[in-house]
Amino acid sequence: MKKDIRALILEDNTSDADLLIRHLTKSGLSFVSKIVDSRKGFEESLDTFLPDIILSDYALPSFDAVSAFKIVKDRNLNIPFIIISGTIGEENAVMLIKEGVTDYVSKNNLSSLIQKINRALKEAEELVQKEELIEKLKIQTAALLKANKELELQNAEKEKRAIELLNANKELLAFNFISSHDLQEPLRKIQTFISIIMEKEMTTMTEAGKNNLKRIHISATRMRQLIEDLLEFSKVSVIEHPYELSDLSAAIEDVKSELLDDIYQKKAVFKINGLVPVFIRPFQFRQLIYNLISNSLKFTIPETELLITIQSTIIKYNKFKMLNLTNNPQVCDYWNLTFKDNGIGFDAQYNEIVFVIFKRLHHVEEYSGTGIGLAIVKKIVDNHNGIITADGNLNKGVTFNIFIPITK
Numbered sequence: 265m266k267k268d269i270r271a272l273i274l275e276d277n278t279s280d281a282d283l284l285i286r287h288l289t290k291s292g293l294s295f296v297s298k299i300v301d302s303r304k305g306f307e308e309s310l311d312t313f314l315p316d317i318i319l320s321d322y323a324l325p326s327f328d329a330v331s332a333f334k335i336v337k338d339r340n341l342n343i344p345f346i347i348i349s350g351t352i353g354e355e356n357a358v359m360l361i362k363e364g365v366t367d368y369v370s371k372n373n374l375s376s377l378i379q380k381i382n383r384a385l386k387e388a389e390e391l392v393q394k395e396e397l398i399e400k401l402k403i404q405t406a407a408l409l410k411a412n413k414e415l416e417l418q419n420a421e422k423e424k425r426a427i428e429l430l431n432a433n434k435e436l437l438a439f440n441f442i443s444s445h446d447l448q449e450p451l452r453k454i455q456t457f458i459s460i461i462m463e464k465e466m467t468t469m470t471e472a473g474k475n476n477l478k479r480i481h482i483s484a485t486r487m488r489q490l491i492e493d494l495l496e497f498s499k500v501s502v503i504e505h506p507y508e509l510s511d512l513s514a515a516i517e518d519v520k521s522e523l524l525d526d527i528y529q530k531k532a533v534f535k536i537n538g539l540v541p542v543f544i545r546p547f548q549f550r551q552l553i554y555n556l557i558s559n560s561l562k563f564t565i566p567e568t569e570l571l572i573t574i575q576s577t578i579i580k581y582n583k584f585k586m587l588n589l590t591n592n593p594q595v596c597d598y599w600n601l602t603f604k605d606n607g608i609g610f611d612a613q614y615n616e617i618v619f620v621i622f623k624r625l626h627h628v629e630e631y632s633g634t635g636i637g638l639a640i641v642k643k644i645v646d647n648h649n650g651i652i653t654a655d656g657n658l659n660k661g662v663t664f665n666i667f668i669p670i671t672k
Contacts, residue, residue, distance in 0.1 A: 269295040272315035274300055329347050509541050512546075531570065548644045549644065575602050578598070578670070594671070
């Protein structure tokens with residue numbers, strides 16, 4: 265169960281604070297809040313309340329948002345800081361965002377607040393994950409350096425492979441840092457400035473200017489999704505999780521809960537048949553299930569009820585060998601997960617290339633996406649030494665079959 269968000273509210277006006285809390289409650293945010301109106305109360309709350317996010321008025325009688333943000337910055341705290349004010353002015357807002365303030369919202373228009381809060385919390389969580397990932401990669405790199413010294417007396421080929429693995433880890437470390445911070449931070453500011461222009465300048469712009477601004481907004485949003493998807497793609501290989509016995513029923517229900525709105529909108533129906541447990545990495549297979557269900561929800565036939573069928577079974581080695589899916593199958597039984605839908609599908613000639621990263625079968629104006637989702641699915645299957653196949657049928661849906669060797 266997700267914990268309540270701890271929101272520290274810096275506000276001296278009781279009516280404004282009550283209005284803000286009512287708005288957050290009405291928006292469906294699960295939170296607990298604490299209201300302070302002084303430097304002392306603010307500093308004490310940082311130590312005792314341990315906020316997940318700070319919502320601050322711009323100017324208070326004895327304190328202000330600039331001073332509050334400086335305190336957070338000086339303490340090196342990774343806490344999103346959003347200014348909510350009716351007097352800040354656009355010029356001051358832009359200046360503070362350049363200084364590192366997460367975002368700002370006008371008291372006269374709180375409609376975008378919940379979206380900005382969710383986005384800020386997600387970015388803060390990604391930053392923590394990035395720091396943990398960097399630390400893990402540093403440990404791995406140190407271990408590889410030690411291993412490389414121990415391999416000096418072994419043959420040249422093994423030493424070469426160790427160096428290649430070390431370099432790959434270093435490159436992956438650099439990529440994760442860039443994608444999770446250096447690329448996302450300027451892009452977030454671009455999106456914030458676009459929002460400012462759309463809120464303040466739309467009434468004075470020409471129709472051509474409005475259309476161009478909307479196109480910029482759409483492109484920036486797509487770029488952000490692409491960066492996030494690339495980061496997820498890289499994490500599949502880097503983050504190690506232990507194997508656990510699972511039949512995926514919990515993961516399926518968890519994903520269905522997360523995608524509840526889309527499932528309701530598409531009137532999707534699930535048919536889950538006899539799930540058989542197997543040793544897998546549940547964290548990665550949860551991502552696999554999420555990507556497959558998201559894919560089905562995206563590529564639906566209008567006015568047609570979407571049916572998603574998920575089932576698993578055990579295939580004996582002799583039967584698996586007859587499928588001719590690989591030249592050198594492991595001598596063991598295989599766990600087979602079948603995922604099927606009745607969406608728009610695709611022509612059978614694309615059965616193999618759908619798993620290629622950035623490969624899209626439809627134009628972005630027709631269906632959103634980055635072309636990474638199924639590449640992540642294949643990478644997860646590869647991590648389990650498994651095989652995945654796709655059987656597309658245009659306007660009749662697609663069937664994915666996943667085969668994982670049972671070695672335990």
